[in-house]
Amino acid sequence: MGMQNQGPAGRGTTAWRQDRVPAVRLAGLRKSFGQLAAVDGVDLEVPQGEFFTMLGPSGSGKTTMLRLIAGFEQPDSGVIELAGADVTRKPPYSRDVNTVFQDYALFPHMSVLENVEYGLRVRRVPRAERRSRANAALEIVRLPGLGGRKPVQLSGGQRQRVALARAIVNEPEVLLLDEPLGALDAKLRQEMQLELKRIQREVGITFIYVTHDQEEALTMSDRLAVFDRGQIEQLGTPVQVYEQPATDFVAGFIGISNVLERGGRRFTIRPEKICLLADGEQPPTGSHIEQGRIDDVIYLGSATRYQLTLSGGGQLTAVRQNTQDAVAGTLGAAGQTIGVAWREDQAYEIAGRRRGAAASADDLAPAGQRPVRHEGRERG
Amino acid sequence: MGVRLDADHRVKGGRSVTSTMPREGRPAPDRPSPGMAGRGSARISAALWRRTWLRATLTLSPPLAWFLVIYLASLLVMLVTAFWSVNPFTNALEHTWTLANFRELFTGTYLSIIGRTIAMAAIVTVTDAVLAFPVAYYMARIATQRGRQLLFTAVLLPLWASYIARVYAWIVILQKDGTLSWFFDKIGVGPVNIGYSNVAMWLVFSYIWLPFMIAPIYAALERIPDSLLEASGDLGARNWRTVRSVLLPLALPGFAAGSIFTFSLTLGDFITPLLVGGANSNFIGNVIYANIGTANNLPFAAALAIVPIVIMICYLLGARAAGAFRSM
Ligand SMILES: Nc1ncnc2c1ncn2[C@@H]1O[C@H](COP(=O)(O)OP(=O)(O)O)[C@@H](O)[C@H]1O
Numbered sequence: 112m113g114m115q116n117q118g119p120a121g122r123g124t125t126a127w128r129q130d131r132v133p134a135v136r137l138a139g140l141r142k143s144f145g146q147l148a149a150v151d152g153v154d155l156e157v158p159q160g161e162f163f164t165m166l167g168p169s170g171s172g173k174t175t176m177l178r179l180i181a182g183f184e185q186p187d188s189g190v191i192e193l194a195g196a197d198v199t200r201k202p203p204y205s206r207d208v209n210t211v212f213q214d215y216a217l218f219p220h221m222s223v224l225e226n227v228e229y230g231l232r233v234r235r236v237p238r239a240e241r242r243s244r245a246n247a248a249l250e251i252v253r254l255p256g257l258g259g260r261k262p263v264q265l266s267g268g269q270r271q272r273v274a275l276a277r278a279i280v281n282e283p284e285v286l287l288l289d290e291p292l293g294a295l296d297a298k299l300r301q302e303m304q305l306e307l308k309r310i311q312r313e314v315g316i317t318f319i320y321v322t323h324d325q326e327e328a329l330t331m332s333d334r335l336a337v338f339d340r341g342q343i344e345q346l347g348t349p350v351q352v353y354e355q356p357a358t359d360f361v362a363g364f365i366g367i368s369n370v371l372e373r374g375g376r377r378f379t380i381r382p383e384k385i386c387l388l389a390d391g392e393q394p395p396t397g398s399h400i401e402q403g404r405i406d407d408v409i410y411l412g413s414a415t416r417y418q419l420t421l422s423g424g425g426q427l428t429a430v431r432q433n434t435q436d437a438v439a440g441t442l443g444a445a446g447q448t449i450g451v452a453w454r455e456d457q458a459y460e461i462a463g464r465r466r467g468a469a470a471s472a473d474d475l476a477p478a479g480q481r482p483v484r485h486e487g488r489e490r491g
Numbered sequence: 492m493g494v495r496l497d498a499d500h501r502v503k504g505g506r507s508v509t510s511t512m513p514r515e516g517r518p519a520p521d522r523p524s525p526g527m528a529g530r531g532s533a534r535i536s537a538a539l540w541r542r543t544w545l546r547a548t549l550t551l552s553p554p555l556a557w558f559l560v561i562y563l564a565s566l567l568v569m570l571v572t573a574f575w576s577v578n579p580f581t582n583a584l585e586h587t588w589t590l591a592n593f594r595e596l597f598t599g600t601y602l603s604i605i606g607r608t609i610a611m612a613a614i615v616t617v618t619d620a621v622l623a624f625p626v627a628y629y630m631a632r633i634a635t636q637r638g639r640q641l642l643f644t645a646v647l648l649p650l651w652a653s654y655i656a657r658v659y660a661w662i663v664i665l666q667k668d669g670t671l672s673w674f675f676d677k678i679g680v681g682p683v684n685i686g687y688s689n690v691a692m693w694l695v696f697s698y699i700w701l702p703f704m705i706a707p708i709y710a711a712l713e714r715i716p717d718s719l720l721e722a723s724g725d726l727g728a729r730n731w732r733t734v735r736s737v738l739l740p741l742a743l744p745g746f747a748a749g750s751i752f753t754f755s756l757t758l759g760d761f762i763t764p765l766l767v768g769g770a771n772s773n774f775i776g777n778v779i780y781a782n783i784g785t786a787n788n789l790p791f792a793a794a795l796a797i798v799p800i801v802i803m804i805c806y807l808l809g810a811r812a813a814g815a816f817r818s819m
Pocket residue numbers: 144147148149167168169170171172173174175176
């Protein structure tokens with residue numbers, strides 16, 4: 112759908128910039144509330160058209176990040192650029208950014224259509240064009256014909272869509288979404304995840320999406336940043352962040368992870384990459400093999416989870432798919448000892464806690480296993 | 492409006508469907524079987540639980556009865572009295588039906604009194620709305636918690652002092668040789684004399700009813716979530732536009748509630764016109780008062796007293812038609 116080309120200010124003329132100028136560039140961004148550093152030195156570049164996610168636990172500074180970009184908060188220091196222009200000191204109304212608020216923030220005294228038209232009306236877009244663009248936006252979010260209703264007459268999912276339509280109708284450079292699915296039930300949330308991806312593809316707007324749900328972040332994002340205490344712990348594609356967590360924190364926050372120490376080096380390895388050896392079974396070539404005692408066996412349906420204590424020291428969680436030739440329980444019960452193997456190239460070396468040991472992370476990592484969190488900076 | 496009704500119905504319907512009280516004849520099995528009296532009271536409470544309206548009626552009926560007897564009955568007596576007359580020679584009440592009192596209301600003298608009263612009530616209401624909004628806005632959206640408490644106390648403080656004392660304070664300020672005149676004299680404007688005039692009444696009314704306007708506007712403004720104002724700015728609206736398109740419409744119920752106070756209180760007041768009024772300051776209130784006291788014409792006083800009631804009914808209907816209570 113050619114949303115961008117409908118308005119007179121379509122971005123066709125700026126297409127040449129798409130590879131060069133990122134939609135958002137943040138440099139040295141800091142924001143404190145009293146003693147607490149909510150955003151503690153963030154550098155980030157988000158290229159145009161990307162679905163970018165900020166993932167982190169509650170209180171890690173994600174909302175503050177969005178509020179800084181939208182202009183609701185002023186940074187203590189640092190620079191915010193939108194499409195190459197410095198907007199650090201500009202008020203929200205002169206930034207080409209729109210926000211989908213967590214509570215939707217629909218104007219209760221206006222109809223759905225009036226809500227969607229609001230941004231265009233404020234910018235003095237002529238009435239006829241306003242109407243047609245608002246209706247097009249309502250169509251994109253699959254709510255045609257509901258324009259006359261008031262927000263109180265809508266369900267949670269419908270309000271969510273109106274909030275989205277109200278933002279995308281302005282064709283902003285960047286769309287900010289603060290846990291937009293947080294208030295929806297699980298089934299609706301999954302449905303809306305797919306919808307959001309579709310809408311983002313259709314309108315081609317850069318999305319900066321905030322969530323604390325790691326599964327949501329992995330399924331939706333082109334790239335994501337994992338936040339902890341106001342800093343970016345790791346930046347990369349979902350595959351990179353999941354398969355090669357750069358720090359203990361990332362490894363622990365995304366999925367179940369195993370952190371082991373062998374020969375003074377710390378590794379992480381995902382539970383499903385671990386091979387449990389039944390009697391006489393041979394491990395794949397290039398594997399590291401140890402003995403482990405089964406502490407617990409947890410049947411999950413499609414898979415079985417094993418909690419193990421390794422002879423070489425440390426705890427380990429392994430997950431084994433219950434395929435035809437690997438039926439649940441065939442490996443033995445708690446208390447038994449079995450062979451545990453993993454391929455050397457699937458164990459990733461990690462730094463200690465990033466804070467305080469920041470410089471050592473790159474030095475320690477062997478080539479090819481370099482933590483990917485500097486990727487953004489290298490692009491710029 | 493329609494929505495709200497729908498929502499109410501849904502809630503009510505839901506409650507009766509999901510009611511977990513045992514039906515008659517099926518007591519909860521895990522409870523020890525109560526005696527006759529116990530079972531009876533359980534039954535009554537179950538019936539009450541299911542019939543929301545019955546509960547509401549029983550709870551409300553004592554105050555409702557009180558309201559009916561005291562309030563409506565006295566209104567009714569007044570209405571009836573308005574159709575009687577007074578014998579001009581004996582001053583005795585004559586219980587014969589007549590429309591003479593109402594006819595007299597529509598003569599020039601009384602029409603101009605009614606018009607003056609409505610105009611004063613309207614001007615005072617507008618003045619208070621204009622004065623109250625910035626104060627309420629500051630209290631609700633800018634002041635710190637502590638500042639808000641201080642301001643709220645400051646706004647309500649005058650209500651603890653006697654009405655008469657406050658009006659007299661204004662007389663001291665406004666009268667010839669008063670504080671205001673002295674001040675203007677000092678700064679070289681020369682003495683002013685606005686005591687005992689309609690201007691004086693406008694000032695005094697506006698001052699006295701101001702808290703009744705600030706409080707509801709404050710309550711309305713405080714309820715507006717920050718995110719709505721941020722969303723407006725986010726969508727490109729400058730501050731003034733946000734005030735006009737989001738803040739004021741959402742504060743409208745507060746203005747409506749406040750204006751009902753200021754308008755009706757001004758319409759019915761008789762003390763301020765008596766104390767501060769001048770040559771052209773006959774208002775509905777003090778004319779009623781004069782007819783009860785000096786003139787001893789109770790029927791005409793009653794007819795005149797119906798006027799503010801009718802005006803307020805029109806005012807409320809008008810406000811409702813204008814949508815002032817829609818988001819209440
Ligand atoms: N306006 C504020 N005043 C004081 N502290 C704040 C304010 N906004 C956020 N914080 C604090 O900053 C930290 C980060 O908050 P936030 O950005 O909301 O995190 P997240 O969205 O990741 O949960 C939290 O500890 C929060 O308490």
